[in-house]
Amino acid sequence: MRAPRQPWLLGMALLAVTGACGGFNNGPLGEGSVRGRILDADVDVAWVSVFGESELMTGVSSDGRFELEGVPARTVELFVLASRTRAARVQVVPRGARIIDVGDIDAPPGAFITVQLRSDDGSVPEEGEVEVEDTPFDDLPVDPATGELRVGPLPAGCYVLEVDAKEHAQKEEQVCVREGEERRLEVVLSRGDDDDGDDD
Amino acid sequence: MCALIRSGLPWVLWLALVSLSACGGVRAGEKGKAVKVRLDPARLASAHEGERHALLIGIDQYDDDSWNDLRYPGKDAEDLARVLADPRRGGFRSVTVLTRPEQTTRAGVLEALRALEARAWNPRDVVVVYVSGHGTLARDARGELQRYLVMRDTRFRDVQGTGLEMAALEQALERLGSLRRVLVLATCHSGTGKSLLPPSVRSELERTKAAFLPRPLEEDSRASLVLSASDWGEAAREDDALGNDIYTHFFVQALDGRADRNRDGAVSATEAHDWARRHTWTYTQGRQRPSVRMTEVGADPVLLSGALSQPGQPEVFSYSPRLEGFTLKVDGVDAGELPGGVALPEGNRRLGLHKGGELLWEDTVVLKPGERRALDSMLREHTEGPRRTVSLDLGVLGFLDARSRREVLPRTLMTGAGVRWRGLLLEQRLDVGVDLAMGQGRQALRLDVGGTVPVRHRAVMLGVTVGPSWEWGRLGVSTGPRVAALWMERSFQLDLLNQDERYFTVWPGWMAGVSWRLGTRWVLEAKGQLLWAYVPVDGRTRAVGFGGFWLSGGYRF
Incomplete structure (x- = not known):
């Protein structure tokens, strides 16, 4: 064929280089909100968090209602602290850019773990702290006089407790508790490098 | 007639038959002729009015012995005159017959033509000029081969000076005020039958072969209808049993009304010819096939017999x-x-x-x-095929990759229309198609994080395709590059997100289609098209392809 010289070729070329504009963003679709109501909630202490996403946390209103925003739209567990003695874990599947309602949560009695902290020389370490991983129970100070700390209420399940103290090596302990259980856990820390002396 | 070729020149006969497509067999009693009709479609509304006049010339005898005498031209002319003049049949206002020797000289015929020209003509008038006699080819003053009618006094050695040039006869008819002119030439010009060629012409024809031979008269006549007693390359024949030229016999017969095939009360020139053609063909057992050429068609207002009654x-x-x-x-x-x-x-x-x-x-x-x-x-x-096709399209358009369909935009059901011009570019080698399609849907994205998210989506695509197409019978294939402007939108009406997102691109692609023709006008087509583009998703640009599949119903015109 002959080399075409028709203007339409130029037009096509111009159109082709016009490129594109606009686009799509799925970011807002990756999070949702979860709402519900905690029955017999103690407004002063009640909160709701996402297990593993402890920064996602909210309190409850006077009637026990809560709405937790920015929850990843995948299967998660809510960590619900209803009162000083009751707690629950609730599995939910938030939907992207939407609000789901988990309904009423009737939290059962929670478990308590009493941590008895000692140094390997038998003394009570200074500035001892306990953290329950993936929960808002973070940087809980141990009684410097007795070396004890009562953590709870915790919903039935297994937890990793991270125990730390000044001039002692950090230590992790996995503990599984049942509903309403009172559990005592003795933790002996070795003197040594304080990893970071921080509260992680 | 055309047939009496001298026995000492058999190669002339061979040349005429094989190379020159001349009048056919060489035998006594064969003839050739043609009829021409002027048409003017603009006047067809009032077409069937006006007077009818005829000039009929039959030349039996020739002064120069080189032209053999013929038996029936005079009688043919008289017989035709009789039926044309009959008020119950032809109803011609005037019929002039030239058969006597003093009337059939070149001067006599030209004088008759001048007299015809001098008449006050109405465009609706019908004029029939019929000539039966010898024809030949000769060089004119410019050295070009021309057809000549042999008059009684035409000399074999001076055809140019003594014959009646066909061009002159045509020009004389052109000058008539009538727009319905019929010329019947019962002659041929090939050296056979009623034709006899001068040696110099035969020699030239031998050298130049058939391609140089002037084409049949009817093919040179503009806006004319030509009736011929025999096809180009065949001999017209006289028949003693019929006492006429065979074709003329049946042509005359047709004018008594029996050729009125459409039963409108009148016999048109083509009706008469068709009647004579069929019967001539049968009578001669297929050796003579009268022909007709029409270069301006659509109507036949030349009525030779009867009057329109319905x-x-x-x-x-x-x-x-x-x-x-x-x-x-x-x-x-x-x-x-x-x-x-x-x-x-x-x-x-x-x-x-x-x-x-x-x-x-x-x-x-x-x-x-x-x-x-x-x-x-x-x-x-x-x-040639209809050049344009308009189509209604139904199809789907979407990302080629499943991930994009799942996370960005689902397939969209599209409807649209298109126009395709066949052979519009590059010397009719390339088609050009323009299509516009749009569609919408309500489906759901399926996100790894986000789950199933309902989305309303819309798309509009305007494309131009350029490419070749081929047809094999009813099957057609087309393909070619295309450029498409694609606009897409997705809308979310969710608890936490009420938002429209749009994307527009113009990008090249490719189209291929298979079509199946249903009759002359309708066509079904399946088309696929690909389009590549860069699409920004979540702040990153993806190079993705779009694919479309369409089913179309088209109308060609």
Whole structure:
């Protein structure tokens, strides 16, 4: 064929280089909100968090209602602290850019773990702290006089407790508790490098 | 007649038969002729009015012994004159017959033509000029071969100076005020039958072969209808049993009304010719095939006999050489062989042209009373094919990759329309198609994080495709590059997100399609198209492809 010289070729070329504009963003679709109501909630202490996403946390209103925003739209567990003695874990599947309602949560009695902290020389370490991983129970100070700390209420399940103290090596302990259980856990820390002396 | 070639020149006969497509067999009593009709479609509304006049020339005897005398030209002219002048048949206002020796000289014929020209003509008048005699070829003053009619006093050695040049006869007819002019030439010019060629012309024809031979008169005549007693390459014949030139005998017979095939009360020139053609062909057992050429078609206002009493049956016809030998089938039944015409019942008729068991063309047409449809024009459209196709399209458009369909935009059901021009570019090699489609849907994205998210989506695409197409019978294939402007939108009406997102791109792609023709006008087509583009998703640009699949119903025109 002959080399075409028709203007339409130029037009096509111009159109082709016009490129594109606009686009799509799925970011807002990756999070949702979860709402519900905690029955017999103690407004002063009640909160709701996402297990593993402890920064996602909210309190409850006077009637026990809560709405937790920015929850990843995948299967998660809510960590619900209803009162000083009751707690629950609730599995939910938030939907992207939407609000789901988990309904009423009737939290059962929670478990308590009493941590008895000692140094390997038998003394009570200074500035001892306990953290329950993936929960808002973070940087809980141990009684410097007795070396004890009562953590709870915790919903039935297994937890990793991270125990730390000044001039002692950090230590992790996995503990599984049942509903309403009172559990005592003795933790002996070795003197040594304080990893970071921080509260992680 | 055309036949009396000197026995000492057999190579001339061979040359005439094989190379020059001359009048056929060389035997006494053969003749050649043609009839020409002027048409003016603009005046067809009042076409069937006006007077009828005729000039009939029959030349039996020749002064120069080189031209053999003929037996029936005079009688042919007289017989034709009788029927034309008969008020119950031809009803011609005037019929002038030139048969006597003093009337058939070159001067006498030219004088008769001048007298004809001097008459006050109405454009609606019909004039018939009939000439039966010898014809020949000779060089004119410019050295070009021309056709000549041999007059009584035409000298074999000076055809140019003493013969009647066909061009001059045509020009004389052109000057008449009538727009319905019929010229019947019962001669041929090939060296056979009624023709005798001077040695110099024979020599030239031998050297130049047939390609240089002037084409039949009818092919040079503009806006004319030509009736010939024999086809180019055949001899016209006289017949002692009939006492006439065979074709003329049946032509005269046709004018008594029996050739009125469409039953409108009148016999037109083509009706008369078709009647004479069929009977001549049968009578000569296929050796002589009268022909007709029409270079301006659509109507035949030249009535030679009778008067219109009612709208005639619709007719279809073709006198094109290229359709010669084809059989016309109407509603699956043989209606006759072309060239020729047939009258058909009004209404929807399925017409088909067949030859050798193969179907050349088929279409359904609506025929109305009084209508005349030229098969040539219908076939021309078929041969060249409709140039444009408009289509309604239904299809889907979406990302080629499943991930994008799942996370960005689902497939969209599209409807649209398109126009395609066949052979618009590059010397008819490339088609150009323009299509516009749009669609919308309500589906759901399926996100790894986010789950199932309902989305309403819309898309509009305007594309231009350029490419070749091929057809094999009903099957067609087309392909080519395309450029498409694509606009897409997705909308979320969710608890936490009420937002529209849009994307627009213009990007090249490719199209390929397969079509199946349903009859002449309708076509089904399946098309696929690809389009590549860069699409920003979540702040990152993806190079993705779009694919579309369409089913189309098209109308060609």
